[in-house]
Amino acid sequence: MYHLMFKVWESCDNTPCENNGECHVTNVTNANGVRFTGDQCETNIDDCVVQPCLKNGTCIDLINDHLCNCTDGWDGTNCNIDRNECDTQPCQNGGQCENNEGSFRCNCYQTGYQGQLCQYPGPCASQPCHYINSDYCTQFIQNNSYICTCKSGWSGSNCDTDINECLNNPCKNGTCNNNNGSYSCACMPGFTGTNCDFDIDECATTPCKNGGKCINGLNKYTCNCSGTGELAYFIHDPQFQRLTPDNNLWIIVGPVVAGVLLIIVIGIVIFIMMARSKRATRGTYSPSRQEISGSRVELGNVMKPPPEERLI
Numbered sequence: 001m002y003h004l005m006f007k008v009w010e011s012c013d014n015t016p017c018e019n020n021g022e023c024h025v026t027n028v029t030n031a032n033g034v035r036f037t038g039d040q041c042e043t044n045i046d047d048c049v050v051q052p053c054l055k056n057g058t059c060i061d062l063i064n065d066h067l068c069n070c071t072d073g074w075d076g077t078n079c080n081i082d083r084n085e086c087d088t089q090p091c092q093n094g095g096q097c098e099n100n101e102g103s104f105r106c107n108c109y110q111t112g113y114q115g116q117l118c119q120y121p122g123p124c125a126s127q128p129c130h131y132i133n134s135d136y137c138t139q140f141i142q143n144n145s146y147i148c149t150c151k152s153g154w155s156g157s158n159c160d161t162d163i164n165e166c167l168n169n170p171c172k173n174g175t176c177n178n179n180n181g182s183y184s185c186a187c188m189p190g191f192t193g194t195n196c197d198f199d200i201d202e203c204a205t206t207p208c209k210n211g212g213k214c215i216n217g218l219n220k221y222t223c224n225c226s227g228t229g230e231l232a233y234f235i236h237d238p239q240f241q242r243l244t245p246d247n248n249l250w251i252i253v254g255p256v257v258a259g260v261l262l263i264i265v266i267g268i269v270i271f272i273m274m275a276r277s278k279r280a281t282r283g284t285y286s287p288s289r290q291e292i293s294g295s296r297v298e299l300g301n302v303m304k305p306p307p308e309e310r311l312i
Ligand SMILES: [Ca+2]
Pocket: 073, 082, 083, 084, 085, 099, 100, 101, 102, 103, 104
C-alpha cells in the first residue's frame, strides 16, 4: 500500500525530495517576473484568489498583480484606507461635516436646515425663536416641529415672555424687583449677594483696635476688648453705640426709669397748673361772705390802738 505524499516547493534546486521522490515545480516566474502555474507552466496565477480587496471592493486580476475597485468611502490599493469626504466640503448651509470610517455625515444642528447634506430648509430656517432671548432652535424632521431653548429669564414657545422670578421669592433678606429677562434684590442692611443670602462680614476691615477680637454680627460688629484695658465690649450698630457688661442692665432699665421720671415731672407740672387755675377762679373777694362776716379789715387797722386821750 502506497501513500501519496506531496509537498510543494518553489524550486527543485538542492533536490529537496527524499527517498528518491520526484520533484515537480508548480509555480514559476519568468524572466519578466510574471508568475505562472500548471503542468506546462501555461496558466497565469489568479492574484484575486486571496481576496486582496477589502470592504467589498471588486478585484480585477492582472498578470502578477491585481486592481481593486473600491466601494464608496474607501481608497487605497486594497481599499483599506478611509476616504475623507469632508475634503470636498459636501455639507451645505453651514452644516458641519463629520468624517468617519467608510462614510461621513453632515451635522445640521442649529442651521435650520435638514437632509443628508443640510440642503432642505426646516422649521428653524425661518428663525422663529427670539433672536436675543433664545440660545438656539432645535427642529424635528419627523413632525416638522421645533423647540426654542430660551436664555435664563425668558419663557414661551419663542422665548418672548419674561419670567417673573419674584414669584419664587428668591431674595432671602431683601426686596425683589422683577425686570425683563432678570430680577434684582434690594438687600436689607448687613446682607449682600445676588439673593441677599450672604451676611456681610463687618470684621473684614479689622475695625477693632489694640488687639480687640472682632465678632461679626448682622449689620454690626462687636469688639471683645477683654484684656486690652478697655471696656469689655463695644457693639457698633445703628441702635447701640456702646455696650458693656456693667451697664447691660441700664440699657433695659434706663428707658423705664426715664419714662417714670418723665411721668412724675409731667404730673407735677399739671398739679401746679391746676392749683394756679383754682386760685384764679376762687380769689379772695366774695360778696356773700362779706355780707355775712362784714367787710374785711386789714389786720393792721384792727390791731392798731386808738389814739390816747389827753386829760387837760
Ligand atoms: Ca470617510
